[in-house]
Amino acid sequence: MELTAVLELINAKQFNQECPRCIKEINYAFVCDLMSDALMLLKKMPSHIGAHGALVTGLVTNQALRTAEILDLETIIFVRGKTPSQSVIELADEIGITLIGTALTMYRTSGLLFMNNVKSYESVLEEN
Amino acid sequence: MESYSREFKIQKNDIGNAGTVASLTKRELKRRGLTRDFVKTVTIGIYEAEINVVIHSYGGYCVVKINDDIVDVIFQDIGPGIECIDSALTPGFSTASHYAIENGFGAGMGLPNIQSVSDEMKLTSSKEGTRLHMKFNIDGDCYES
Numbered sequence: 001m002e003l004t005a006v007l008e009l010i011n012a013k014q015f016n017q018e019c020p021r022c023i024k025e026i027n028y029a030f031v032c033d034l035m036s037d038a039l040m041l042l043k044k045m046p047s048h049i050g051a052h053g054a055l056v057t058g059l060v061t062n063q064a065l066r067t068a069e070i071l072d073l074e075t076i077i078f079v080r081g082k083t084p085s086q087s088v089i090e091l092a093d094e095i096g097i098t099l100i101g102t103a104l105t106m107y108r109t110s111g112l113l114f115m116n117n118v119k120s121y122e123s124v125l126e127e128n
Numbered sequence: 129m130e131s132y133s134r135e136f137k138i139q140k141n142d143i144g145n146a147g148t149v150a151s152l153t154k155r156e157l158k159r160r161g162l163t164r165d166f167v168k169t170v171t172i173g174i175y176e177a178e179i180n181v182v183i184h185s186y187g188g189y190c191v192v193k194i195n196d197d198i199v200d201v202i203f204q205d206i207g208p209g210i211e212c213i214d215s216a217l218t219p220g221f222s223t224a225s226h227y228a229i230e231n232g233f234g235a236g237m238g239l240p241n242i243q244s245v246s247d248e249m250k251l252t253s254s255k256e257g258t259r260l261h262m263k264f265n266i267d268g269d270c271y272e273s
Contacts, residue, residue, distance in 0.1 A: 034229075036179075036237035039172050043245060047164035059232040063179075066147030067232070070154065070171045072164060087144075095151070 001026055001118055003075075003098070009116060010109050012077065012102040015084055016092050026075055028053040028119050031110050035059070035067040041121060046128050047072045054118075056109060060084045062091055069095050079106045132156055132194040138178060138205075140187040143231045149190050150175035156194060166270040170199050173245045173262050176238040177203045183228040184210075185258065199264040210253040217243060217251075 006026050007014060028049055032038045038055065045053075050072030057064050060082040068076050076092075078084065078101040084092070092099045102109055114120070119127075134156075136149045150171045157167045174192070181188045181203055188205030215221045217239050224234025243249050248263040 033232060034235040034237075035232040036176065036235040036241060039176060040237045040241045040244075043168060043172050043241075047168055057232075061231055062144055062147065063232045066151065066175065069147075070150055070168060070175050072168060 001113075001116055003100075005116075006077075006113070006118075007100060009112050010077070010102040010104055012100045015099040015101060016089050025052050026054045026113075026118055028121075028124055029056050029077070029110070029113050030054075030073075030121050031056040031106060033058050035063055038067050038071065042071045042073075045071070045121065045124055049124060049128075050074060053124075056106060056113075058082055058106060060088060062088060065091050065095065065097055068097050074098060075100065077102065077109065079104060079109050129160055129196060132160075132192070134192050136190045136192070138181045138188050138190060138203075140182065140185060141227070142182055143227075146179050146182045147175055149178045149192065153192050153194075153199075156192075157199070160194070161272050162266070162270050163272055166264075166266070169245045170201075170264045173242045173264070174201055176242050177201070177260055177262070179233050180238050180260075181205050183224060183231075183233055188257070197266055199266065201262045201264075203260040203262075204257060206257045207255055209255045210251075210258055213251055213253060 003024050051074050053073045054075040054077050055068045055073050056077045058080050060078050075098045081103040153174055154171045185205035186207050191202045193200040210216050219240040220236040222234050222236035228234040246262040247265045250261040252259050
């Protein structure tokens with residue numbers, strides 16, 4: 001799903017417009033607020049799909065970015081109206097991660113993405 | 129390729145900088161031509177250990193050594209130690225503070241995760257400190273073709 005379509009679907013804004021490596025599509029998503037859960041589950045996910053994968057979270061700290069960086073996910077979707085600080089945005093620019101945010105809840109955001117064929121972690125494993 | 133060795137100091141509760149060791153090691157492993165999957169495996173272990181030192185200890189240090197055959201990583205902190213290592217290795221067991229949970233950690237998956245990604249893990253602990261030694265073997269399949 002094209003990034004512009006995702007922004008419209010979940011009524012989101014992009015925080016780092018100037019990010020030089022911003023991806024254009026989001027085809028996979030994983031939802032969590034506890035980063036070790038993401039690290040444990042997504043370690044088996046093939047790294048090459050990360051460019052089109054998104055971490056959906058309410059955690060607006062450097063740790064969400066570091067987790068995405070380690071897992072090769074190139075987009076983070078912040079939910080519940082959370083806004084990252086300037087230092088978080090600067091780190092995202094430095095490591096090449098696209099940050100977008102929506103006021104929607106995590107449940108509604110996930111539901112909308114799922115209904116529009118953004119695939120789950122389980123689907124990724126089944127395909128690979 | 130030349131050997132790599134670097135020491136990092138880790139401060140108690142410095143959550144803002146947690147992940148720096150993992151990020152810089154990732155950069156070095158990629159520079160050496162290792163695969164993304166291998167790099168991810170190593171950096172997951174390092175990141176979890178780094179977080180543990182930040183959120184559970186009074187501070188410590190980490191030494192990362194890389195050569196053509198192995199990634200060898202030691203984390204050493206200055207206490208207060210792990211009361212029961214068997215419990216700490218149980219998935220879901222956590223003694224994390226509210227501060228750690230607010231920052232996205234404390235799921236009780238750190239040490240089990242480290243154990244599952246490393247080829248060898250040695251963990252010793254007393255009130256004076258905890259020492260975690262991880263090894264990740266490098267073979268031909270770990271390099272990009």
